[in-house]
Amino acid sequence: MTDVLQQILNGVSLGSTYALLALGLAIVFSIVGLVNFAHGELITVCGYVMLGGLALGLPWWAFALLGILGTMAAALAMERLAFRPVRNASPLTMMLTSLGVSIMIAAAFETFVSPRVKAVPAPDWISAAVHVGGLRIQAEHILTIGVTAVAVLLLLLLLKRTVIGKAMRAASEDFNAVRLMGVKANAIIVAAFAISGLLAGLAAVLILARRGAVNPHMGMFLGINAFVANVIGGLGNLWGALAGGFALGFVEVALRAWLPQGMSGFATGYVFIFVAVALVIRPGGLFGESSAERV
């Protein structure tokens, strides 16, 4: 029983980071229609900014903050340099552009920093734990779940209460109508990328606190997971992205915990098979509307 509870806790924790990543992807997708393959690389960027902060001798909280800011800056730079020129192109063109960005970022760190893993040690208190019954609750769990909850709440407030938030929601319905109302397109898109960068930065700090190391290709898999979470939830659907992130976290934790010995290497494989099958059954995502067109 405690084993199950423990795995649920692990699932919520892992799912939280996926949910943060998936939310950022979903916000950009719902507004710009861009499937951002380079979203995962934002995590890599955060990791290397933190590595830089570490080299400068800053304390953890300071370089974590620096990492988050750096991630936001990277998201905005991506938008300005790569995505704005292809903004009105086909979804395929935008997607390929982001793939190019993703490849370049990973390759740049590999080329100009190092292809090897570098340690970004987390402070000791992160792994401190309290035992409640048989349950082991780590500070990292609390931090992850707490940060995610606050971030989602603030995002909700932003989207529901502020002008830019309302404009963003409207833009996800009909971008041109919003422009005709006099809202600047760039403002909305920049805000979307800033938010997606912020969420990715938060997720990255949490992930690095757990892993304690960074390498040039670490973002790619996390980015793909964020995609998968989005696809499970129905692309562009914020609640779906959230739910998809948690679902993915649970499935992954469960597979790792309960797959028989010797099979655990297949865990990633199983997760993706699960997703592929789900998509084939419901092409619009689990929470998305099924496509109405009969072609």
Added chain:
Amino acid sequence: MNLYRRDLSRAAFGAAALFAIVAAVTLAYASLGGSERGVAIVLLMNLVIVLGLQVFAGNSGVLTLAHVSFAGIGAYISAILSTPALIKGTLIADAPLGLARVELPVPLAMLAAILLTTALAALIGLALARLSGISATIVTLALVIVVFAVLTNWRSVTGGAEAFYGIPSTTTIWWALAAVLAALMVARLFKASRLGLRVQATREDAVAAAASGVQVVRSRYWAWVLSCALCALGGVLMAHFLGAISPVGFYFTLLFLTLTMLVLGGEYSVSGAVLGTFLVSVFAEGARYLGDGPVILGWQVPALAGLSLLVQGAIIIVVMIWRPSGLLGDREIDGLLPRRRGAGSAVGAGSAVGAGSAVGAGSAVGAGSAVGGKAQAPAPATLVVTKASKHFAGLAAVQDVSLEVRGGEIVGLIGPNGAGKTTLLNLISGMYEMTSGEVTLDGVRLDHLHPHQIARRGVARTFQTTKLFRELTVDQNIEVAASVARRRRPAVARAAADVLAQFGFEEIAERKAGVLPYGRQREVEIARAVALAPAVLLLDEPAAGLNDEESAELVHVVRGIRDQAGCGVLLIDHDLHFVMALCERIYVLDAGRVIAAGTPAEVQGDPLVVEAYLGARSATSGATARPGARVGQPAPRPSLAESGDLRAGA
């Protein structure tokens, strides 16, 4: 010789020309030495995989990423089947089915590997071909990771993450060239083939493709299977060239490399795949040379590990921003061949046989030209719609509508904006599922069929906003529909030539549909529908946007189609002059219901119709035929027959 056959032979010629170039360059480079030979062979094998990717992604416009996985599966199967038992004894001694002892000759192992991989792709394709756009991309990305996980973890069969070594190295540059020749022919001929054209039609407009009778899923499915077979061929060669393979060799590095190659050259183009493969190989070699930290002019360049990848990423971004369809777009090397103007006259000759010599140019399908022996035209059939209803979340867009279009009859469907006219057309052609009611063609139920099935049973349509296969030529647009309606090749060729001649398209047959002037585009769309040899033709606002002269011409065109093909026509339009001049019977729709039906004269006099168009008060105040003539209005509004466009009054 017809256009299609000529396109095929040009394509074969183009593939041969590409092969000649590829062979000349690689053989010349390979003659420089051992390592150069290796580079040349790797390039050729990559080219086979890139061509495989092009066959599906280029024609369908759906980006799939799993090509490297199928190359990997093929490579592993061939390796496992052909590697000496002695080596397998240490690598995979516990393999099931006695695989550790199997020792097939290499050609046999390669063949088995390609067949097994293709069979697996065929199985996966059943699910995958149903997905479109981004979903397909992500599922294939997932597939890449799944296949990698399986290759890495299924140790008893694949030997795990470490290299599977001792594979007989039999791939020579000649083998690789032979594979490239095969792949070039397959890819280029597929693009020019009828099936290939259908797949491209689904890329250009899936809805219009279905309405032209194309089975979107099935045609993509076969493209997928063919694509995977080529990728397997590339992978198999790779295994027998390298002699040692590992799962990581068929993972993201190869994926990005081959994708960059295709994207740079232009994914719609087979020639582009070749160009891209060469250019990226040159860049990659250069980057590898620099990345290794060479000494140039006495200066030690620092070693840069990821330089090749960095260049690839940059290439993709730059291409996407400046030239999203790649260096060549969809141009092919055979486009350089001189276009013999004889082609146009060949079409003319074909049409003379098919449609009779009375076909003039310009106002081609004038009523007089209905002489031709239209052997393939179906017998006149009657379309009956019975109590059709369509509700959108409570809103009744169409409510209990019944109507009938008999063979050879031109029927109008008019009504104010939002009356449900287009919705009704969408119900008949299967784009929407009916809430209730039924549609029959000569007593055969059509509702619940898919759009492509309805099109194949003889109901063709055009769209309110033109939906053409824009990147295909006029000839190819028509070819797609003509080939769907007929089984036999000569019949397809004749029908396509007939339609081209009917509409006077000889001059524009080889131009892309998307670049034509608007009026011409509308004609092409009608011609495409006619090429289906329909029993009933549905036209959604054919006269919209045409000037008076053009719509007067259109009256003749539609009559000509009816006279020649004997089909019934149901058309929507707001131009009442046009509708009244053309239609023998008219249905008037308002708020989803039929409020009047009859001859043009009957409908014009119907007070309900006047009310629907001009408003309730006008109708009650003026019991005469001049509604709207009432106090407070300076001038009487024109009668229905006089008002050209009723939208003004609605």
